[in-house]
Amino acid sequence: MTKYFTFLSLLIVVLFLGQPTVLAADAETESESPIDIMGTVADHDYFTFFGTKLYLPRLFLWQDDNGSTQFSTYGSTKKALASGEFQQVDYIITPVNGSMLIDFSLTSHLLYFWFGLGALALFTMYAGSRYKKGIGASTAPQGALQNLFEIFYEFIRDEVAKPNIEGDKYKKYVPYLFTMFMSIAFMNSFGLLPWAATATADITVTAVLALFTFFVTQFSGTKDHWQHVFWFPGVPLGVKFLMIPVELIGLLTKPFALAIRLFANMMSGKIMIIAILGLIFIFNDMYGSAAAYSVSILSVAMTSILYVLKLFVALLQAYIFTLLSAVFIGMAAEEHEHDHEHDDHIHAEPSV
Amino acid sequence: MLYLLAGGGLLSFNTGFAIWIAISLVVFLLIMMKYAMPPIMAALEGRETRIRESLEAAEVALAKAEAISKDNEKALREAEQTAHQIRKDAKEEAERIRGERVAKAKDEAEQIIEQAKVDIEQEKQSALLALRQEVAHLAITSASMILDVELDEEKNKKLVDNYINNLSKN
Numbered sequence: 001m002t003k004y005f006t007f008l009s010l011l012i013v014v015l016f017l018g019q020p021t022v023l024a025a026d027a028e029t030e031s032e033s034p035i036d037i038m039g040t041v042a043d044h045d046y047f048t049f050f051g052t053k054l055y056l057p058r059l060f061l062w063q064d065d066n067g068s069t070q071f072s073t074y075g076s077t078k079k080a081l082a083s084g085e086f087q088q089v090d091y092i093i094t095p096v097n098g099s100m101l102i103d104f105s106l107t108s109h110l111l112y113f114w115f116g117l118g119a120l121a122l123f124t125m126y127a128g129s130r131y132k133k134g135i136g137a138s139t140a141p142q143g144a145l146q147n148l149f150e151i152f153y154e155f156i157r158d159e160v161a162k163p164n165i166e167g168d169k170y171k172k173y174v175p176y177l178f179t180m181f182m183s184i185a186f187m188n189s190f191g192l193l194p195w196a197a198t199a200t201a202d203i204t205v206t207a208v209l210a211l212f213t214f215f216v217t218q219f220s221g222t223k224d225h226w227q228h229v230f231w232f233p234g235v236p237l238g239v240k241f242l243m244i245p246v247e248l249i250g251l252l253t254k255p256f257a258l259a260i261r262l263f264a265n266m267m268s269g270k271i272m273i274i275a276i277l278g279l280i281f282i283f284n285d286m287y288g289s290a291a292a293y294s295v296s297i298l299s300v301a302m303t304s305i306l307y308v309l310k311l312f313v314a315l316l317q318a319y320i321f322t323l324l325s326a327v328f329i330g331m332a333a334e335e336h337e338h339d340h341e342h343d344d345h346i347h348a349e350p351s352v
Numbered sequence: 353m354l355y356l357l358a359g360g361g362l363l364s365f366n367t368g369f370a371i372w373i374a375i376s377l378v379v380f381l382l383i384m385m386k387y388a389m390p391p392i393m394a395a396l397e398g399r400e401t402r403i404r405e406s407l408e409a410a411e412v413a414l415a416k417a418e419a420i421s422k423d424n425e426k427a428l429r430e431a432e433q434t435a436h437q438i439r440k441d442a443k444e445e446a447e448r449i450r451g452e453r454v455a456k457a458k459d460e461a462e463q464i465i466e467q468a469k470v471d472i473e474q475e476k477q478s479a480l481l482a483l484r485q486e487v488a489h490l491a492i493t494s495a496s497m498i499l500d501v502e503l504d505e506e507k508n509k510k511l512v513d514n515y516i517n518n519l520s521k522n
Contacts, residue, residue, distance in 0.1 A: 042362060043369070061368070104368040113373055117380045124388045131395035138399070153396070175389035179381055204366045208373040212381075267362070 035278035041201055041270050044108040045077045048195050056106040060086070064098035113199040116187035120179065123149060156181050160323050164330040169220075173329055176216060180209065181322040188266060188314030192307065200317075201266035203259065210255035210262075213325040218251075221332040254328050258321060265317045269310045276302050488512050 046053040055076030063069050074080035077093065086093050094100055127149040131137045141147050156178045161170040184200060191198025199205050227233060229251065232243040276299050284292035491512050492505070 038362070043366070059368075102368040102371070103366070104372065106372075107369060110369060110372050114376060117376060121380070121383075121388070124384065124392070128388055128392050131392050136399070137395035138402075150396070153392070171393070174393065175385040176381065178389065179384045183380075202369075203363055204370045205373055207365060208370050208377065211374075212377060 035274065035281050037271055037274050037278065040274050041198075041267060043202060044197070045105060047108050047111050056108070056111070058093070059104035059106070060093070060095070060100060061102040061104060062095045062098055062100045064095065069101065070098075108197040109199045109202045109205060112187060112190055112197045113205060115190055116183045116199060119186045119190075120182045123182070127153075152182060152185075153178055156322065160319075160326045164323070164326040166330065166334055169333050170330075173216070173220075173326065177322050177326055180213070180325060181318050184209070184262070184321055185315055185318035188318055189311075191266060191270065192310055192314060198266050198270055200262055201270055203263045206259040206263040207255075209321070210259035213258060213321075213328060214251075214255035216325070217254075217328045217332045220329055222335050224334065224336045225332040254324075258324055262317050262321050265313055269306065269313055273303055273306050273310070276306065484516065488516065491516075 045058065046055045048054075055078065058074045058077055058080045060072045060074075060080070061069065062072065072080075072083075072085065074083065077088075080086045080093060081088055085096055087096050088094075093103070123145070127136075127146055130141070130143075130146050135142050136146055136150070141150055157170075157174050160181070161174050161177050164170075165173055187199040187205075190196050191201060200209075229247040230244055232240050232247065235243065280292050280296045280299050283295045488509065492508050495508065495512070496505075
C-alpha cells in the first residue's frame with residue numbers, strides 16, 4: 001500500500017509544486033494584453049515543472065521537396081529551429097524545404113493526458129494489489145483509498161452500466177466505462193491546478209475519447225441496431241430510404257455532441273477564471289493600483305466560487321460523458337424481440 | 353488570435369496529437385480490460401455473492417430458528433396446560449378423598465355413638481332389671497319380716513310384682 005501511496009503522492013506533489021506562471025504576462029510572447037487567455041488554454045510545446053519550462057521533444061513526419069518522406073526528432077522547438085531545417089511562421093513549425101505531414105510533437109496536453117492515465121493506473125494497481133492480498137475480497141475494504149476506489153467502481157457499475165445496458169452484457173463494458181470516467185475525472189481535476197493544463201479542454205482529446213465511445217458502440221451493435229440504421233422497420237418503403245441518412249447523421253452526432261460538451265465545459269471554466277482574475281491586471285493597467293485592489297476582492301471571491309463549481313463540473317462532466325457512452329452502447333446493444341413494438345414506437349413518436 | 357490559426361489552436365484538430373492520444377488510450381484500455389480490472393471485478397463480485405449468500409442463509413436460519421422457537425412455545429403452552437390439568441385433577445381427587453374420609457369418619461362416629469347408645473340402653477335395662485329384682489327381694493324380705501304370715505313366697509312375689517308394675521306405669 002505504501003508503495004502506491006508514495007507514487008501517487010509524489011505525482012501530486014510534482015503537480016502542485018509547479019509555479020503558477022499562467023496569469024503573469026509572458027515576456028516571451030510580448031503580448032500587449034496584461035493577461036494571456038489563449039496562451040493559458042492552448043496547448044504548448046513545454047511543460048511547467050517547478051516553475052521552469054521544460055521544453056518537450058518535437059517529432060515531425062514531413063515530406064521534402066524531392067517527395068521523400070522523412071521523420072525528424074529534436075529535443076525542443078529551439079533545437080528544431082536551430083537545425084535550419086524548420087522555420088516558425090505564426091507559431092506554426094514548417095519545414096524550410098518541403099511540407100509537414102504529421103506533427104507528432106509531445107505537448108503539455110499530451111503529458112497531462114498521460115498523467116491522467118498514470119494516476120488511474122496507480123490507483124487501479126493499488127486497489128488490485130489489495131484485492132489480491134485478500135483485503136476487500138474476503139474481508140471488508142480497508143483504508144480511504146480502497147473505499148474511494150470501490151465508491152467510484154460501484155458507482156460506474158451499478159448506476160451507469162447496469163441500468164443502461166440490458167441483461168448481463170453490461171459486465172463487458174464496465175472496465176471501459178470505468179477507465180473513461182476515471183481518466184476524464186483525473187484529467188479534469190488536474191486541470192484545476194492553476195499552472196496545469198486541462199487535457200480535456202482540448203477538442204482533439206475529447207474528439208478521440210468520443211470516437212472511442214463511437215467505435216465501442218458500433219462494434220457492440222446488434223442486428224437490430226443496424227436494421228434500424230439501414231432498413232428502418234415498420235415504415236413504408238420510401239421512408240426507409242429517407243431514414244438511412246437521418247440515422248447515419250444520428251450515429252455521428254452522438255460522439256460529436258460528446259466531444260463538444262466535454263471540451264466546451266472544461267474550456268469555458270478555465271477561460272472564465274482567467275478572465276475574472278485578469279480583470280485585476282486590466283484594471284491595474286487602465287485605472288491604477290487602487291482600482292485593481294478593489295476589483296481584486298470581487299475577482300478573488302468569484303474565482304473561489306467558480307473553483308468550487310469547477311470541481312463539481314469536473315466530476316459531473318466525467319459522469320455525463322460516461323453515462324451517455326453507456327446509454328449509446330446500451331441502445332446499440334439492445335435486442336428487440338417483437339416487430340409490433342416498432343410500430344408502437346413509430347406511432348408514439350409524433351406526439352412526443 | 354494567432355493561436356486559433358496555429359497548430360495548437362483552440363478549435364483545430366491536431367492529427368499527430370490525436371494519434372498519440374489514440375495509441376495511449378488503446379494500450380491503456382487493453383491493459384485495464386485484460387489485466388487490471390478483471391481480478392478486481394472478480395474479487396468484488398465474489399464478495400458480493402458471498403455476502404448475498406450469507407444473508408440468504410442467515411434468513412433461512414432465522415426462519416428455522418423462529419419455527420423452532422414457535423414449536424417450543426407451543427410445547428411449553430401445552431405442557432403448562434397439562435400441568436394445570438394435572439393439578440386440577442389432583443385437587444379434585446384430594447377433595448374427593450377428603451370428603452370420603454370425612455363422611456366415613458362421620459359414619460363411624462355415628463356408629464360408635466349408636467353402639468354406645470345401645471350399650472347404654474342395655475346396661476340401663478339390665479340395671480333396671482337388677483334393681484327391680486333387688487327391690488322385689490327387699491320388699492319380700494321386709495314384708496315377710498314385718499307381716500310374718502304364712503303366705504307362701506310364690507303368692508307374695510306375684511303380689512309385689514303387680515304392685516311394682518302398677519307403680520312404674522304411674
